[in-house]
Amino acid sequence: MAKLKILVVDDEPFIRSGIHRILDNFKVDYPFMTEPYECEILDAPTGEDAIEIIIKDRPDIVLLDNKLPGIQGVEVLSYVKKKKFDIVVIMITSYASLDLAVRATNDGAHDFVPKPFTPQELRSVIESTAKHIYLKRMTQQMNLAGKQIRFQFLSVLSHELKAPLNAIEGYLQMMKEKQLGDKIEDYMQVLDRSLTRINGMRTLILDLLDMTRIETGEKEKKIEKLNLCTIAQTSIDTCKPMAIQRDVKIRLDCPKDLEFEADAYDMEIIFNNLISNAVKYNKKSGEVTVRIYKDEDNLVIEVSDTGIGMTAEETSRLFQEFVRIKNEKTRNITGSGLGLSIVKKIVETYNGNISVQSTPDVGSIFIITLPVQSLAQIIQ
Amino acid sequence: MEHHKKTIFIADDDPDYLFQLQVLLQKNGFQVITADSQREAQKIIERIKPDLAIVDLMMENEDSGFILSYQIKRLYPNVPVIIFTAVKAETGINFENELGMNSQWVKADLFLPKGLRSDQLIREINKLLKLNLG
Numbered sequence: 001m002a003k004l005k006i007l008v009v010d011d012e013p014f015i016r017s018g019i020h021r022i023l024d025n026f027k028v029d030y031p032f033m034t035e036p037y038e039c040e041i042l043d044a045p046t047g048e049d050a051i052e053i054i055i056k057d058r059p060d061i062v063l064l065d066n067k068l069p070g071i072q073g074v075e076v077l078s079y080v081k082k083k084k085f086d087i088v089v090i091m092i093t094s095y096a097s098l099d100l101a102v103r104a105t106n107d108g109a110h111d112f113v114p115k116p117f118t119p120q121e122l123r124s125v126i127e128s129t130a131k132h133i134y135l136k137r138m139t140q141q142m143n144l145a146g147k148q149i150r151f152q153f154l155s156v157l158s159h160e161l162k163a164p165l166n167a168i169e170g171y172l173q174m175m176k177e178k179q180l181g182d183k184i185e186d187y188m189q190v191l192d193r194s195l196t197r198i199n200g201m202r203t204l205i206l207d208l209l210d211m212t213r214i215e216t217g218e219k220e221k222k223i224e225k226l227n228l229c230t231i232a233q234t235s236i237d238t239c240k241p242m243a244i245q246r247d248v249k250i251r252l253d254c255p256k257d258l259e260f261e262a263d264a265y266d267m268e269i270i271f272n273n274l275i276s277n278a279v280k281y282n283k284k285s286g287e288v289t290v291r292i293y294k295d296e297d298n299l300v301i302e303v304s305d306t307g308i309g310m311t312a313e314e315t316s317r318l319f320q321e322f323v324r325i326k327n328e329k330t331r332n333i334t335g336s337g338l339g340l341s342i343v344k345k346i347v348e349t350y351n352g353n354i355s356v357q358s359t360p361d362v363g364s365i366f367i368i369t370l371p372v373q374s375l376a377q378i379i380q
Numbered sequence: 381m382e383h384h385k386k387t388i389f390i391a392d393d394d395p396d397y398l399f400q401l402q403v404l405l406q407k408n409g410f411q412v413i414t415a416d417s418q419r420e421a422q423k424i425i426e427r428i429k430p431d432l433a434i435v436d437l438m439m440e441n442e443d444s445g446f447i448l449s450y451q452i453k454r455l456y457p458n459v460p461v462i463i464f465t466a467v468k469a470e471t472g473i474n475f476e477n478e479l480g481m482n483s484q485w486v487k488a489d490l491f492l493p494k495g496l497r498s499d500q501l502i503r504e505i506n507k508l509l510k511l512n513l514g
Contacts, residue, residue, distance in 0.1 A: 163394060166397065166494060166495055167394065167396035167397060167400075169495070170396065170397065170400040171396070171400065173400075173498070174400060174403060177498075179403050179404070179407055180403065193395075193396050193399075197396065
């Protein structure tokens with residue numbers, strides 16, 4: 001259980017002990033909180049003592065009387081504000097000095113409790129303050145996590161964009177210094193590799209644009225009745241040259257008249273990514289099977305290969321951005337590392353699901369299910 | 381003359397970078413052995429003792445270079461190790477200061493940024509091999 005540390009600052013001992021009685025073991029629990037806050041009460045008879053406790057124990061809330069023997073309550077308040085402590089200050093004031101309470105609120109006090117107060121009044125002030133603290137902390141945490149993910153993404157992205165530039169720069173340097181000879185023929189491998197890296201970089205940039213469009217929701221979906229066999233066949237044709245090169249056969253298993261309502265461009269991205277992966281990560285003379293069918297509630301797309309497969313640890317990281325499974329078997333295969341995370345993001349916009357089953361050296365099967373009925377909601 | 385050639389072991393998972401480095405070092409009179417993954421590098425250093433090793437920091441693992449450097453130093457304490465990294469330029473993390481070059485666990489002799497000029501790299505290598513080429 002989370003603790004809510006409350007410091008009571010009042011020179012009258014009976015007020016301090018009274019607040020102890022009211023708040024000791026008091027719990028604040030809202031349905032939206034992951035765990036309740038339990039109050040822990042500290043107390044101080046003077047402002048000087050209060051500041052010492054504030055420095056040492058960092059309470060979450062200070063219940064502060066203004067009229068104190070030494071320094072005044074407002075001075076403690078301005079100290080807390082000056083030091084930018086993450087502490088909520090509540091003034092305890094008599095009715096006669098309400099104007100002071102209002103001024104203190106302007107100076108950064110969160111709230112005030114007029115004296116005398118009933119136990120219920122005090123508890124409800126603490127309750128609403130605890131809610132305020134909880135929500136503020138949740139927001140801070142979420143902002144922090146968001147920023148970190150963004151930073152991580154950008155630093156990996158800059159690495160992925162710089163790597164091909166470095167490679168091409170290195171090759172141009174080799175040519176400039178004529179490291180491999182005087183004739184252009186000596187540099188054919190160098191030129192081929194440079195062109196390969198340029199293509200890789202272009203794919204990365206295009207993938208990145210796709211992903212940004214999906215994430216920002218900028219791309220409007222044009223939902224229409226599609227013949228998925230036709231779209232799958234187009235993707236297969238696109239992957240043909242690469243498949244022929246690797247002697248990989250691609251089979252399509254799909255009822256001719258199968259129709260599905262979706263955005264054509266989304267479906268193309270899904271098929272292109274899954275089929276080209278199945279070819280790229282296949283063995284020589286392997287097979288790829290694309291199966292599309294409808295069951296009761298879902299459209300199901302299955303793309304299976306007889307390729308190199310993955311371990312359980314590798315599949316668990318597969319859908320993350322920029323994750324490319326690196327091992328001896330994949331070392332010569334290029335990719336942006338964004339394809340599958342794009343597919344996953346698209347599938348999620350249809351309230352669908354993507355999963356993978358894989359056995360090393362046997363092959364992988366990617367299964368996408370897209371609910372048929374949810375489409376009405378997407379079109380809205 | 382051939383048997384005087386010093387052997388440099390390089391490990392990097394970018395095939396283009398590995399090739400370029402290999403050509404550069406061969407041009408400068410070194411014999412070169414390459415590995416394109418941490419795992420392959422580990423297999424090679426078990427069998428062969430190079431005169432100097434250059435390893436990329438990030439391969440299969442984020443800290444492949446650290447692991448390899450540690451293992452090379454354990455097998456061959458006197459072999460200089462250079463860790464190549466693109467991380468410094470991208471994150472501003474300065475390993476020399478963050479870790480301290482006398483750090484007990486990172487045993488590399490030198491951290492160099494990727495994209496260093498070739499003459500600078502050769503100079504650093506010669507310094508570590510204590511080759512005086514005038």
